Amino acid sequence: MEFLSYLISGISLGSVYAIIALGYTMVYGIAKMLNFAHGDVIMVGGYISFCGMMYLGLNGWLALLLAMAVCTVLGIIVEGLAYRPLRQATSLAVLITAIGVSYLLQNTALLVWGATPKVYQPLIPLANADGQPNALRLFGGQLSISYMSLLTMAACIIIMVGLTMFTSNSKMGKAMRACSEDKDAARLMGINVNTTISVTFAIGSALAAVAGVLLCSFNPTLMPTTGSMPGIRAFTAAVFGGIGSIPGAFLGGLLIGVIEAMAKAYISTQLANSVVFAVLIVVLLVRPAGLLGKYVPEKV
Amino acid sequence: MAELLKVEDINVYYGAIHAIKGVSFHVDEGEIVTLIGANGAGKSTTLQTVSGLLRSKTGSIIFEGKSISGVPAHTLVSHGLAHVPEGRRIFLQMTVEENLEMGAFTQPNASTASSMEKVFAQFPRLEERRRQIAGTLSGGEQQMLAMGRALMSHPKLLMLDEPSMGLAPILVEQIFDIIRELHKAGTTILLVEQNAQMALSVADRAYVLETGKITLSGTGAELAQSDAVKKAYLGG
Numbered sequence: 072m073e074f075l076s077y078l079i080s081g082i083s084l085g086s087v088y089a090i091i092a093l094g095y096t097m098v099y100g101i102a103k104m105l106n107f108a109h110g111d112v113i114m115v116g117g118y119i120s121f122c123g124m125m126y127l128g129l130n131g132w133l134a135l136l137l138a139m140a141v142c143t144v145l146g147i148i149v150e151g152l153a154y155r156p157l158r159q160a161t162s163l164a165v166l167i168t169a170i171g172v173s174y175l176l177q178n179t180a181l182l183v184w185g186a187t188p189k190v191y192q193p194l195i196p197l198a199n200a201d202g203q204p205n206a207l208r209l210f211g212g213q214l215s216i217s218y219m220s221l222l223t224m225a226a227c228i229i230i231m232v233g234l235t236m237f238t239s240n241s242k243m244g245k246a247m248r249a250c251s252e253d254k255d256a257a258r259l260m261g262i263n264v265n266t267t268i269s270v271t272f273a274i275g276s277a278l279a280a281v282a283g284v285l286l287c288s289f290n291p292t293l294m295p296t297t298g299s300m301p302g303i304r305a306f307t308a309a310v311f312g313g314i315g316s317i318p319g320a321f322l323g324g325l326l327i328g329v330i331e332a333m334a335k336a337y338i339s340t341q342l343a344n345s346v347v348f349a350v351l352i353v354v355l356l357v358r359p360a361g362l363l364g365k366y367v368p369e370k371v
Numbered sequence: 372m373a374e375l376l377k378v379e380d381i382n383v384y385y386g387a388i389h390a391i392k393g394v395s396f397h398v399d400e401g402e403i404v405t406l407i408g409a410n411g412a413g414k415s416t417t418l419q420t421v422s423g424l425l426r427s428k429t430g431s432i433i434f435e436g437k438s439i440s441g442v443p444a445h446t447l448v449s450h451g452l453a454h455v456p457e458g459r460r461i462f463l464q465m466t467v468e469e470n471l472e473m474g475a476f477t478q479p480n481a482s483t484a485s486s487m488e489k490v491f492a493q494f495p496r497l498e499e500r501r502r503q504i505a506g507t508l509s510g511g512e513q514q515m516l517a518m519g520r521a522l523m524s525h526p527k528l529l530m531l532d533e534p535s536m537g538l539a540p541i542l543v544e545q546i547f548d549i550i551r552e553l554h555k556a557g558t559t560i561l562l563v564e565q566n567a568q569m570a571l572s573v574a575d576r577a578y579v580l581e582t583g584k585i586t587l588s589g590t591g592a593e594l595a596q597s598d599a600v601k602k603a604y605l606g607g
Contacts, residue, residue: 242472242480249462249473255424256460261448261477261524365464 072213077336078329083220084289085328086227090282091305092312092320093234094275100251100315101271104162107169108149110302111176112276116142116283117293118180121189131194131284138280146276147269155265173299180295193288195219223285230278231321238317247271251315304331307351313364322362375400375528375559376421380430381440383413383420390416391427392583398528398561403554405562405570405591407604408580414563415457417580418530421561422454423447435527449477453526457533457563459517463506467497470505470516474523483523490519493549511542518549522558529553530561535569547573567604571595579604 091113098106116138123134153172157165195218199205206215238244249257250267257264279298286301287293304327312323327347334346354362376398383391391413398404406414419425421432423444432440434450442450453474462470471490475483491498494515500508505516514534521529531550535543547569554560554573564570571577574591579600587599594600 242476245465245469245472246476248465248469252462252464253460255444256456256462257473258424258444259422259448259454259456259460260473260520261445262473263443263445 072210073336075214076216077332079214079216079220081329081332082325083223083328084332085308085325086223087282087285087289087324088301088305088308088328089227089321089324090230090278090285091301092309092324093230093317094278094282095306095309096312096314096316096320097234097247097271098275099309101247102150102154102268103251104154104165105169105306106154106272106275107166107302107306108172108176109275109279110298110300110305111173111180112142112145112279112298113283113286113302114180114293114295114298115145115176116280117191117287117297118184118189119280120284121191121287121293124192131192135194135281135284138284139277142276142280142283143273146272146279150269150272155268177295177299184295186295188292188294191287191291191293193219193291194284195222195288219288223289226281226285227321227324230281231317234274234317243267243270304347307347310361311351311354313361316361316363316365319361319363326362373400374398374433375435376561377433378417378421378430379433381417381420381427381432382429383416383425383427390583391420393430394580394583394585395430396578396585396588398559400527400559401554401557402575403550403560403562403573403591405564405574405577406580407564407567407570407577407594407600409604410565411582412580413583414580415532418454418532418561418563419456422452422530448524448526451525451527452530453521453524453528454530455517455521455532455534457536459513461505461513461516461520463504465505466502467505467508467516468501470520471497471523474520477524486523486525490522493522493552494519511538511545514538514542514546515549518546522553526558528559528561530563532563533565534562535564535566543569567600568595571600 094109098104119141120134120138123129123137124131129137149172153168154165157168196205197217197219204215204217206217207221208215238248246262246267249260249262250264254264305324308323308327309320311327312319330350331343331347334343338346374397379395380393381391382393394417406417408414416425420427423442427440431438434452439447439450462473471487472483475486496512497515497519508516534546538546550560550573562570571591571594577589577591577594578585579587587594587597
């Protein structure tokens with residue numbers, strides 16, 4: 072029973088990583104860049120929803136929508152101002168710019184919201200009015216799964232299925248896949264590559280806002296650096312699953328979450344990160360393209 | 372016949388390298404015009420400049436009486452210009468059907484199905500493989516897909532870059548048969564080829580491109596008889 076409960080907490084943590092990793096992997100797949108500022112968009116999403124609840128009196132769900140809207144716009148602006156001018160530049164220049172954007176967002180947050188952690192109100196309170204945990208009780212109360220965990224897992228599955236359907240059925244989604252394979256050929260089809268990349272950033276950033284709200288609901292201290300570590304873990308998850316692959320990000324996120332939870336439970340809390348990254352190294356040694364990364368031979 | 376495409380005095384550079392040096396040519400409606408020349412003569416560069424992937428520093432490119440120099444590449448398809456790039460450049464991880472849909476990206480959704488039926492009538496092989504991932508097609512099938520994809524936009528001018536590249540002789544024959552059929556059906560074609568013999572046999576007119584300059588021009592038959600062309604490109 073103990074094992075099951077660690078497993079479930081790993082899966083719900085992993086679901087958050089998966090949602091972040093989906094943003095990383097989509098941007099990488101289409102723009103061929105690692106957006107290291109992605110983690111900080113999570114933090115901005117957290118702060119915006121916090122402000123929505125605190126100062127505008129919105130409920131958690133409306134605050135989530137507000138955070139998604141603001142982050143979508145933020146993603147489009149960052150892409151347009153910082154990354155678009157570098158479309159022809161070397162990937163190193165783009166990477167350094169992304170790190171710059173990351174610091175810019177963190178320090179702007181520090182300036183606006185200060186260094187004192189904010190206490191975040193979870194989307195679903197962890198305990199109800201009677202002080203009882205807000206959780207689903209199974210096996211006569213031996214196993215309890217918080218509604219927040221259930222919501223997170225459901226959100227992750229819905230997002231994953233939605234994105235898969237979007238990229239495989241919609242015209243825009245197919246255009247994204249075309250751009251990810253060959254931008255010049257996509258241009259010759261009449262696809263506006265810049266617009267497609269903007270849409271990708273918009274989707275990724277909206278997902279980051281969702282992840283921000285979920286993350287802060289579990290771990291209710293909000294600081295300007297809140298997004299960094301989950302961002303890095305989610306990046307790891309995306310590479311683990313095979314960067315550029317949507318199901319890969321999903322699988323990678325869940326696995327990283329579970330490995331982290333298990334390492335914390337059975338090995339040591341301090342060593343959890345080391346275990347996560349050690350597993351990553353081993354997987355990449357065996358499968359350099361990641362678990363679901365594809366190698367497609369090209370005919371000439 | 373009305374002039375469909377007029378390219379005048381274009382100069383294209385790759386950094387410091389002057390790749391296209393004052394090239395001018397034109398394509399009339401209903402013609403097949405071919406640009407032949409050796410590897411590196413600037414044939415593909417010329418096509419890429421017409422389709423907006425590369426920019427000319429000088430001169431003008433007029434399509435149907437309107438200037439298209441400096442226009443972003445992705446807007447040209449809706450003007451009626453389709454470019455089948457060198458090396459086919461189909462979307463290898465997408466299905467045959469999805470590749471064709473991308474060809475119709477600028478067309479209204481409602482017309483996609485009927486355009487696809489037309490392409491399938493032209494290339495029955497593609498219909499058999501409509502749900503197959505494009506990367507699993509043979510080289511000849513990939514070339515057919517690349518051409519079919521371009522036809523999905525109902526182009527007024529179809530630009531083909533080395534359609535015979537890397538194909539077995541029998542497939543080259545097939546591809547050229549298709550080019551003749553498309554021409555008969557009224558499509559204007561600008562064809563770039565290293566296979567000068569085949570290209571000249573289908574072309575109404577031809578231009579010879581050498582290190583970025585047009586050195587000869589004439590009807591397909593004239594050039595096929597020309598001693599200079601015979602010596603340089605037709606193996607004596």
